[in-house]
Amino acid sequence: MDESAMPALRYFSSYSGRGLPLRLVxxxxPEAIAHRNTxxxxxxxxAGRPICIEKLVxxxxxxRHDYRWAxxxxxxxxxxxxxGEAPRELVLG
Structure with missing residues (x-):
């Protein structure tokens, strides 16, 4: 993700649930990120909807998930x- 082109980024320790979009918890x-492995x-x-979520290790x-909203x-x-894998497109609705 090009951080300079994105709105303010937020960081989370995990997500919950199985559906999309991921529910971050x-x-x-931001200052805590330097001390975390993941x-x-x-x-x-x-509108407060996620447009991009990345897992950093x-x-x-x-x-990475790139979301498109109707x-x-x-x-x-x-x-x-x-x-290591080709991107997959999921069309919903």
Missing amino acids: AELP CLRAAYDE YGAVEM ADGTLAGVTVSEE
Whole structure:
């Protein structure tokens, strides 16, 4: 994620549930990131919906979700990228 082009980033220690979008839990202050081996980094749109979530492991992106939202506010699709694999497109709704 190009941090200079994204809205304010937020950091989390984990996520819960099985559905999409991922539900991030236990928000971390940015200064706590330097002391963690893993965390999740997220950017949100103006409506508060996640547009990108990355799992960081030792500072490298291991997994990434790029979310697309429909005009009615429902999740329209997601691109899932995992280290060493080709990105997968999931079309929803």
